[in-house]
Amino acid sequence: MAAIKTKDLTIKYGAFTAVDHVDLSVEEGEIFGFLGPNGSGKTTIIKALCGLLKPAEGTGLVLGYDCATQAAEIRQRVGYMSQNFSLYQDLTVNENMEFYAGVYGLHGKYFKRRMDEAIALTHLEPYLERRAGRLSGGWKQRLALACAFIHEPRLMFLDEPTAGIDPVARRDLWDLLFQLSGQGVTFFVTTHYMDEAERCGRVGYIYLSKLIAFGTPDQLKGLPEVSPAGTKRIEIITTQTSNAFLLMKSRPYVRSSTIFGQAIHLLMDEQVSLDQVKKDLLDGGFGKTELRPIVPSLEDVFVTLTNALKEEV
Amino acid sequence: MERDDRDRTRTHPLTGMIPVLRKEAIHIRRDPMALFFTVLIPVLQMFMIGFAINTNVRNMPTAVYDGARTQESRRLLNRFINTDDFEITSYVDSETRLNEEIIAGRAKVGIKIPPDYSRRLLAGDTASILILVDGSESSVAGEALNVANAIALRESIERAMSVSAVRQTLPVEVRPKVLFNPDSRSANFLIPGMLAVLIQIMTVMLTALAIVRERERGTLEQLYMTPVRPLGLMIGKIIPYAVVAFGELGLMLVFMRWFFKVPIQGNILLLLLLTIPFIVTMLGLGLLISTRAQSQQEAMQAAFGTMMPSIFLSGYIFPINTMPKFFQIISGLIPTTYLIDIFRAIILRGAGFSSLWKQTLILSVMGIILITVSSIRFRKKTG
Ligand SMILES: Nc1ncnc2c1ncn2[C@@H]1O[C@H](COP(=O)(O)OP(=O)(O)OP(=O)(O)O)[C@@H](O)[C@H]1O
Ligand SMILES: [Mg+2]
Numbered sequence: 001m002a003a004i005k006t007k008d009l010t011i012k013y014g015a016f017t018a019v020d021h022v023d024l025s026v027e028e029g030e031i032f033g034f035l036g037p038n039g040s041g042k043t044t045i046i047k048a049l050c051g052l053l054k055p056a057e058g059t060g061l062v063l064g065y066d067c068a069t070q071a072a073e074i075r076q077r078v079g080y081m082s083q084n085f086s087l088y089q090d091l092t093v094n095e096n097m098e099f100y101a102g103v104y105g106l107h108g109k110y111f112k113r114r115m116d117e118a119i120a121l122t123h124l125e126p127y128l129e130r131r132a133g134r135l136s137g138g139w140k141q142r143l144a145l146a147c148a149f150i151h152e153p154r155l156m157f158l159d160e161p162t163a164g165i166d167p168v169a170r171r172d173l174w175d176l177l178f179q180l181s182g183q184g185v186t187f188f189v190t191t192h193y194m195d196e197a198e199r200c201g202r203v204g205y206i207y208l209s210k211l212i213a214f215g216t217p218d219q220l221k222g223l224p225e226v227s228p229a230g231t232k233r234i235e236i237i238t239t240q241t242s243n244a245f246l247l248m249k250s251r252p253y254v255r256s257s258t259i260f261g262q263a264i265h266l267l268m269d270e271q272v273s274l275d276q277v278k279k280d281l282l283d284g285g286f287g288k289t290e291l292r293p294i295v296p297s298l299e300d301v302f303v304t305l306t307n308a309l310k311e312e313v
Numbered sequence: 314m315e316r317d318d319r320d321r322t323r324t325h326p327l328t329g330m331i332p333v334l335r336k337e338a339i340h341i342r343r344d345p346m347a348l349f350f351t352v353l354i355p356v357l358q359m360f361m362i363g364f365a366i367n368t369n370v371r372n373m374p375t376a377v378y379d380g381a382r383t384q385e386s387r388r389l390l391n392r393f394i395n396t397d398d399f400e401i402t403s404y405v406d407s408e409t410r411l412n413e414e415i416i417a418g419r420a421k422v423g424i425k426i427p428p429d430y431s432r433r434l435l436a437g438d439t440a441s442i443l444i445l446v447d448g449s450e451s452s453v454a455g456e457a458l459n460v461a462n463a464i465a466l467r468e469s470i471e472r473a474m475s476v477s478a479v480r481q482t483l484p485v486e487v488r489p490k491v492l493f494n495p496d497s498r499s500a501n502f503l504i505p506g507m508l509a510v511l512i513q514i515m516t517v518m519l520t521a522l523a524i525v526r527e528r529e530r531g532t533l534e535q536l537y538m539t540p541v542r543p544l545g546l547m548i549g550k551i552i553p554y555a556v557v558a559f560g561e562l563g564l565m566l567v568f569m570r571w572f573f574k575v576p577i578q579g580n581i582l583l584l585l586l587l588t589i590p591f592i593v594t595m596l597g598l599g600l601l602i603s604t605r606a607q608s609q610q611e612a613m614q615a616a617f618g619t620m621m622p623s624i625f626l627s628g629y630i631f632p633i634n635t636m637p638k639f640f641q642i643i644s645g646l647i648p649t650t651y652l653i654d655i656f657r658a659i660i661l662r663g664a665g666f667s668s669l670w671k672q673t674l675i676l677s678v679m680g681i682i683l684i685t686v687s688s689i690r691f692r693k694k695t696g
Contacts, residue, residue: 072540082535087535088532095336098332099335099336102335105324
């Protein structure tokens with residue numbers, strides 16, 4: 001059984017459609033990464049799946065329960081970590097965890113066991129008596145995760161859990177997710193980070209309220225829309241990225257180009273050879289360049305799909 | 314296995330109440346300054362208003378025109394001096410001067426004893442004295458007239474008795490102060506009303522803020538995603554603040570009784586008991602505000618907005634029976650009106666439940682309506 005399955009899920013705020021006929025399915029035990037620009041509808045979908053917003057159209061099944069009518073059943077069984085840190089800053093780490101444990105109706109031996117497990121998993125032991133407001137960003141997120149996980153949910157919605165925390169803390173948090181995932185917990189994670197998306201089992205990309213890509217990272221990279229017939233992708237490494245980028249953009253055989261640090265990724269006509277490109281760069285005054293064919297990155301995928309849609313409009 | 318147990322636990326309407334209650338109690342304890350000020354400010358307000366009332370009616374500067382200058386007129390003036398309410402600041406020699414003293418603001422009260430005062434008294438006629446009162450300060454006006462009337466009454470009775478009988482003093486002491494009189498504004502009259510209003514400010518504000526704060530910080534959204542039910546959340550949040558409100562009421566009653574010396578004629582337990590429906594109503598009002606207000610600022614403004622009618626139309630300051638009909642109807646819709654009724658009845662008149670059941674019933678109905686409405690609004694938001 002799929003942990004989440006939506007069909008034509010549509011959610012409106014008044015006349016504005018925030019989620020437009022979205023079909024999704026998330027398998028049990030997988031980590032599903034949900035990406036999309038700001039305001040594309042990620043948070044809205046999560047709220048709807050937890051029963052906080054009523055779908056205007058379509059259906060959403062979460063752990064087999066209908067999100068429109070069985071919100072109470074769903075809430076009892078899923079964990080939710082909201083986009084903004086939303087624990088009680090004036091309560092200690094321990095008090096926050098106890099509060100959520102209480103709210104989920106944990107008591108007696110089970111309560112104690114879960115508290116111990118959550119503390120052990122998140123390594124929050126040394127901070128138990130500290131006020132949540134005085135924790136650093138990474139530890140706050142760990143606490144939020146511990147609270148969202150205290151009732152042993154089978155499915156967790158994490159809305160940008162790694163926003164604004166440092167790379168090490170980010171990696172630690174993901175290690176935690178994998179550990180839980182290994183225990184069979186399903187994750188629905190939104191993020192703006194491509195490296196995180198690459199680590200997900202499957203990813204979805206939502207743009208202007210519509211789900212425009214859905215599949216494993218490799219499937220997405222192989223999408224025909226991403227690599228249209230008669231095109232190829234190459235990477236140019238140079239120290240003068242911005243100037244070389246401008247030059248390349250003006251070449252007729254270049255379909256699209258993006259800068260990644262010291263690299264430029266080109267989507268270009270297949271029949272034009274790498275030597276031709278190298279020559280153009282040399283003529284433009286860029287002598288020291290390295291060229292090589294590449295497979296598209298997830299970012300390439302999303303940029304290409306987004307641009308294609310922009311052209312349509 | 315334990316997990317299955319949990320899956321089988323059904324939620325009930327009060328789900329989440331206890332943890333929310335406990336958490337709210339921690340919030341209150343964690344912020345001792347906020348608690349201190351919440352408790353202190355109404356007490357301070359009570360002192361400020363209480364003192365203002367007292368100084369107004371004590372030692373009113375008084376000008377005297379004694380046209381008679383006899384033993385009898387001096388005896389009457391001494392009565393005025395002895396009350397503490399009047400302090401004779403000047404003696405003048407004409408009625409015109411008496412008027413001028415008041416117009417110039419040097420005196421709030423003028424006493425004119427006519428030249429024929431003693432003559433008429435001795436002849437057995439009615440001797441009238443004139444009391445001029447500065448009406449621009451109505452609290453002075455009411456008090457001065459009451460006290461003057463009482464003095465005149467006492468003087469009359471004593472005279473009447475002394476003429477007809479052997480005794481020079483009255484067997485019963487008539488105190489020259491009217492304890493319960495809706496047209497005057499003695500401390501006794503104002504302080505019970507003030508208690509009601511201060512309790513209202515506190516409860517409405519605390520509950521409204523407690524929920525709006527969670528909305529502002531995003532913790533409410535997180536709570537919505539848990540099995541907490543709206544009623545459990547609301548009641549869990551209400552109880553700690555109700556306890557604080559009751560503590561505050563007790564504290565203010567202590568100050569009222571032992572500092573402002575307003576005796577409590579009736580049963581204090583009855584008073585506390587009959588306050589419960591009012592507090593429930595006010596907590597409901599606070600919740601209702603919190604379902605609308607988006608920020609703490611908005612919640613504060615709304616809470617103050619509800620205060621205005623409660624101060625001016627509840628009979629706290631202006632007697633209801635002198636209001637235009639329209640405002641009388643409005644005042645009947647304000648919960649505070651009924652609590653002030655109850656407070657005054659118990660504190661000043663020693664009334665029992667048999668004469669207060671109507672107010673209690675009305676407050677209970679209002680409480681149930683408000684809590685239900687805010688619950689429904691709350692649930693709509695929760696989805
Ligand atoms: N309560 C609301 N009323 C009206 N419009 C809303 C409401 N909440 C969100 N929106 C709009 O719906 C759209 C989708 O918002 P949503 O929060 O789901 O985006 P998101 O993908 O989570 O963005 P972000 O990456 O910034 O978190 C946005 O255009 C937003 O302005
Ligand atoms: Mg969002």
